[in-house]
Amino acid sequence: MNYDLKSIPSRTDKPRNSGFTMAMDKGLSLREVEDFIEVSGDYVDIVKLGWATSFVTKNLRKKIDIYRAAGIPVYLGGTLFEAFVIRDQFDDYVRLLEEYQLEFAEVSDGSITLDHNKKCKYIETMAKKVTVLSEVGSKDAAKIIPPYKWIDQMQKELNAGAWKVIGESREGGTVGLFRDSGEVRQGLVEEILTQIPEEKIIWEAPQKEQQVWFIKLLGSNVNLGNIAPNEIIPLETLRLGLRGDTFDFFLNL
Amino acid sequence: MNYDLKSIPSRTDKPRNSGFTMAMDKGLSLREVEDFIEVSGDYVDIVKLGWATSFVTKNLRKKIDIYRAAGIPVYLGGTLFEAFVIRDQFDDYVRLLEEYQLEFAEVSDGSITLDHNKKCKYIETMAKKVTVLSEVGSKDAAKIIPPYKWIDQMQKELNAGAWKVIGESREGGTVGLFRDSGEVRQGLVEEILTQIPEEKIIWEAPQKEQQVWFIKLLGSNVNLGNIAPNEIIPLETLRLGLRGDTFDFFLNL
């Protein structure tokens, strides 16, 4: 840190198991990736190339290399996994991960209908090769999954070998964990936490108010995801009680 | 593309007559232009320097040159044309286009009241020198133009020599083709399409939901405009059915 301030909440260090931040890159240039790492590299644990943007991204290999050289692993959005699966190209997907030497992969069913046993089978298969992040929740605002099902799926996916499970929100933060308005489905989150260990979950929370809500519920070292590159520094200040929204909260501890 | 996926909707190639994407640059630096071209150059057909931002933009000539060297023509926002016309400086405007060797120009009346015959006269005059994009629709949310008038104006402007006509939305997507809420005026769009060939229209559609709506109505190769530089890659994935919003749509074809 650039100067000393007393009573700052303590943060975990890399490699982080909790206090983890996943950023979403939806099309940065190589130079923008360098800039992003300069500014936020210490605070980002993993980068997702959002949904299937990697299909049309220029210099994909170089981009992944730049992140890797900075100690930040990259994975491909779950929608891409689904695009391969729905086309019966799962083997091609596995080859793709190998070709780019990716160490993490997402298994999700946000846009496709996938029997949950099959989903767990994919997790099991992939977990032999890479670290699997599995995602629960639909990208369709109309498909409301009841809390007991979230819990059941999360447990089974962790049992199948997922390293952590991700709670879906999309880039905008308006589905899955959230209502269309962006408001947190508080009852859902609280019920999930009665059954699933907190450090096993990454909450997608792109909007500031959502980040604040999770930090107030679970503290500085909550795992958060789908953070835009230019919101990593602001998020870090929220985690440290150094922005208006969480300023009081940590002082009152 | 970086890897093979089956059954991806086919996209037109440059120089595109349909499937055309117009991006809006409202003040990128030269280096940011280079980054933008690196990432999105293949998917951008033309760049508009938004409204009259070119008046205060540094390194205007260099900026235009960088785009041109990448095969992306630049044109100046219609508001600038109107700013010259309302000041009785149309000749200066023509000289400006010559000075910067611009090959495209917009003729619009979104902020001024311009007799429609006069507007067509401007189109006719300018079409002798440059490729003209003419724009229909007011920037004033209170000025609702009925569908038959949109059609009448579009037809006359194409007859006067406009290469394509643009449907107004502003940077935000809240006027012209859209309600203040950003919702598409569906009846308007559908009525226009009964009379004006689809490939002659560029729909300004800065919001994701608006892009999705047009892609679902007219397919991958609809002409869209006012796309922010960092939304070109996301738009391309929408066109290809590789984002949640259009994932199902193209699979069901």
Added chain:
Amino acid sequence: MNYDLKSIPSRTDKPRNSGFTMAMDKGLSLREVEDFIEVSGDYVDIVKLGWATSFVTKNLRKKIDIYRAAGIPVYLGGTLFEAFVIRDQFDDYVRLLEEYQLEFAEVSDGSITLDHNKKCKYIETMAKKVTVLSEVGSKDAAKIIPPYKWIDQMQKELNAGAWKVIGESREGGTVGLFRDSGEVRQGLVEEILTQIPEEKIIWEAPQKEQQVWFIKLLGSNVNLGNIAPNEIIPLETLRLGLRGDTFDFFLNL
């Protein structure tokens, strides 16, 4: 300017006392700072490193140096001042300003409760060393300060040595001068202006509609703050009547 347009409202030049623009940097990289200066340097009078982002910003000294070399002073957000004060580390804060040779500083009480006499004491103390910007208004949307109190505090803070007073809005523009919807508290602004000289106030106005409202009330050379880096060029066009929103307004003068 890149070309001649008649009847453009005249703008003040640097160093500006009115027509002043304060930009908010919430985590730009060094290269992004250079790009920002290339594009908008002439139109930015001062840069605030938002709230306490400077705590976690990499290359803080270099960043400040790049801005300084371009003639743009930097100051640290008021929340940081408050973070030091609430921890009883005011002396450390003063040393910090010295260490980074900052010539401007903000005194605020947006996140803490601070007796107003004490706040004025801080202003007085700091005004001996630096140029003080003091801020009025709470970051808490629920704390409504009545107009007579805004005026009283502004007067006392100017008397205590503040160079200018800032009207609070936060990054989003949804508190202080504005309702949660972003709408201006017009009565508040108008009442303030009956007592406080216009050039002594910087209005935080991050949203375009807010900027337009102030420009229409006070003209091209109103002092505005909390402008995002990529909104400086758009704001300059609003000030010059070269964007739809203010196009008519200046023509009717």
